[in-house]
Amino acid sequence: MIRQFELVERVKSYDPGADEDALNRAYVFAMKAHGAQKRASGDPYFSHPLEVAGILTLYRLDAASIITALLHDVIEDTPATQEEIRGHFGDEVARLVDGVTKLTRIELQSDLSKQAENFRKLLLAMSDDIRVLLIKLADRLHNMRTLHFIKNPDKRRRIAAETMEIYAPLAERIGMQALKDELEDLAFAELNPDARNSILNRLEFLRTHGGEVVPKICAELQKTLEEAGLSATAVSGREKAPFSIWRKMQRQNIGFEQLSDIIAFRTIVDSIADCYRALGVVHSRYPMVPGRFKDYISTPKPNGYRSIHTGVIGPFKQRIEIQIRTRDMHEVAENGVAAHWVYKQGEITHHEGRQYRWLRELLEILEHASNPEEFLEHTKLDLFQDQVFCFTPKGDLIALPRGATPVDFAYAVHSAVGDRCVGAKINGRIMPLRSQLQNGDQVEILTSKAQTPSPTWERFVVTGRARAKIRRFVRLKEREQYVQLGRSILQRAFRDHGYEYTDKAVEGVLKTFKSASAEDLCVEVGKGTHTGREVLVVVYPGVRDQDKESDKVVPIVRARAKQETGKGGIPIKGLIPGMAMHLAGCCHPLPGDRIVGIVTTGRGVTIHTIDCDTLENYVDTPERWLDVSWDLDSAPEEVHTGRIIVTVANEPGSLAAVSNLIAKNDGNISNLKITNRSTDFFDILIDIDVKTVKHLTNIIAALRASPAIGQVERARN
Numbered sequence: 001m002i003r004q005f006e007l008v009e010r011v012k013s014y015d016p017g018a019d020e021d022a023l024n025r026a027y028v029f030a031m032k033a034h035g036a037q038k039r040a041s042g043d044p045y046f047s048h049p050l051e052v053a054g055i056l057t058l059y060r061l062d063a064a065s066i067i068t069a070l071l072h073d074v075i076e077d078t079p080a081t082q083e084e085i086r087g088h089f090g091d092e093v094a095r096l097v098d099g100v101t102k103l104t105r106i107e108l109q110s111d112l113s114k115q116a117e118n119f120r121k122l123l124l125a126m127s128d129d130i131r132v133l134l135i136k137l138a139d140r141l142h143n144m145r146t147l148h149f150i151k152n153p154d155k156r157r158r159i160a161a162e163t164m165e166i167y168a169p170l171a172e173r174i175g176m177q178a179l180k181d182e183l184e185d186l187a188f189a190e191l192n193p194d195a196r197n198s199i200l201n202r203l204e205f206l207r208t209h210g211g212e213v214v215p216k217i218c219a220e221l222q223k224t225l226e227e228a229g230l231s232a233t234a235v236s237g238r239e240k241a242p243f244s245i246w247r248k249m250q251r252q253n254i255g256f257e258q259l260s261d262i263i264a265f266r267t268i269v270d271s272i273a274d275c276y277r278a279l280g281v282v283h284s285r286y287p288m289v290p291g292r293f294k295d296y297i298s299t300p301k302p303n304g305y306r307s308i309h310t311g312v313i314g315p316f317k318q319r320i321e322i323q324i325r326t327r328d329m330h331e332v333a334e335n336g337v338a339a340h341w342v343y344k345q346g347e348i349t350h351h352e353g354r355q356y357r358w359l360r361e362l363l364e365i366l367e368h369a370s371n372p373e374e375f376l377e378h379t380k381l382d383l384f385q386d387q388v389f390c391f392t393p394k395g396d397l398i399a400l401p402r403g404a405t406p407v408d409f410a411y412a413v414h415s416a417v418g419d420r421c422v423g424a425k426i427n428g429r430i431m432p433l434r435s436q437l438q439n440g441d442q443v444e445i446l447t448s449k450a451q452t453p454s455p456t457w458e459r460f461v462v463t464g465r466a467r468a469k470i471r472r473f474v475r476l477k478e479r480e481q482y483v484q485l486g487r488s489i490l491q492r493a494f495r496d497h498g499y500e501y502t503d504k505a506v507e508g509v510l511k512t513f514k515s516a517s518a519e520d521l522c523v524e525v526g527k528g529t530h531t532g533r534e535v536l537v538v539v540y541p542g543v544r545d546q547d548k549e550s551d552k553v554v555p556i557v558r559a560r561a562k563q564e565t566g567k568g569g570i571p572i573k574g575l576i577p578g579m580a581m582h583l584a585g586c587c588h589p590l591p592g593d594r595i596v597g598i599v600t601t602g603r604g605v606t607i608h609t610i611d612c613d614t615l616e617n618y619v620d621t622p623e624r625w626l627d628v629s630w631d632l633d634s635a636p637e638e639v640h641t642g643r644i645i646v647t648v649a650n651e652p653g654s655l656a657a658v659s660n661l662i663a664k665n666d667g668n669i670s671n672l673k674i675t676n677r678s679t680d681f682f683d684i685l686i687d688i689d690v691k692t693v694k695h696l697t698n699i700i701a702a703l704r705a706s707p708a709i710g711q712v713e714r715a716r717n
Ligand code: MN
Pocket: 048, 072, 073, 139
């Protein structure tokens, strides 16, 4: 276990300005908080955060990260709170500890390895500061190093599998090769100890039988390069990790016999130009093995790794792999992003692929940051900011675009769930279906068999899948409406001439109208493609000559039954049962106004006042007119919008006079817009909540009586 002063000394050695006092306080705080808690190993629990902090000093992380490492388990495992930490250590540390705690909770909540790829993304998305991720990786590394103390074999395997599938790839993703190798090796030892042991034995065998061959090859290569004038070279042989050998054996279904399968010879040179010169020297001296050459300098790996790899038949007629790189590239290869702010000087790659924009941005920040402090101000990661990751109650992870709602989530789970969703619980609380989901939310969709998709959902869903399903449903519903409407139009047209409409009656004329079925024809009539009369005269050509007069008369259906229809239960007499009804936005009809219904394509019936200018558009389609009237007797006291135009003098107090008068007469202004303004007068469009047309007429009369007001009219269109 590292001692308190050792830890502080280590941090001070690379960051002389580190807050020594805060480090000491964090040490004491964590030690007291964890108290007598014990690890599976029997060690005091505090040894764990201390070791994690120790690992991070090797990466030379700043004091805030080290303090966070010391405190990283106190919120989850002790009574300490976020507020306490903020109070003692400030906002930055509080935010970092909170970040690590969130990752820990995700870890506890679910079986991470179920959907490894999504979980990796989730962890990245939740690590909005790269330090959070580095602390989490160090935490995992120490837990892996002490994994063998855990007694439950299932738990050991689960942790090892998670490490293999989630954390090692994350370490690789940010280019921390050495950390990745160690995580993989520890997990490999747990998951497949036999395979690992046989590879270790084989390596041992090759090592002893190869004798001094590796150092000899190193020396030979070094000599060759020096003779070519490449002075500052260092050649070393490095054994590949057992797990990467194993993976290669699995992938290629082969055993390993060749030195090139287990040892990589590495050459460090001064500059990029020297890398290519060294490559030329190697290739002109030793025969190249075709298919083994890779130039990761001109095309770096997504995680920023750069190096030249080539395979040759080496000095002792052995196939060997040689990696050529600069010192800076070497640091990045071993320690990834963490290396960068230690070894800032030197060129930094400009070639990362577009899909790894985040990494490039990170590296650019690293490149431009003149000191570690500045770097740390820019550690905010922008990973997967276009996605959110949410859980089902069973712990499955659903990835959605940012801004997604419970309806999107429901459709992502299953179309049937989407179609029937009536509500959602987010983290156990009932929330509106339009709520935006956040990373890590647990979402439970409430369904009802009676529910159908609502067209209003389309306004807030963001996934194509949800939108397509809702549209499909709405179109189907629309078609049903058209069929119903078209059929009733045809029934009327037929009845007016003494015939009875049946679907069968039109079957003989479907071709004329290019319709596949009677239902299709009804849709076309409902949409207004054909009028009822057009169909009628084709079915009964004799009708054409009958009763020319009747063409000019508006055919009116007098439905006498009272019907409660439409939104808000406005009682209007004369509607077709089941048809949607709404009040026209142009003339704002009020109870008491003389009104007429117009059957509008796809929207059911629109109610206009009888003097509305819009009605002119329907003069030629009389079958769309419905004779309707208000059923004032059964009208509940309802509020409607009355719209007026007022012209008032442009002087102080006149607007106040208008609003006072409206208020005095029990009217409530719901909307107001100045439409026209001149030096002496201005026009105002006012929406007033009123009960009936009489109510509005009273208000208009009161306004007209005021001297400050020039003109008052109901607004038409
Ligand atoms: Mn921990």
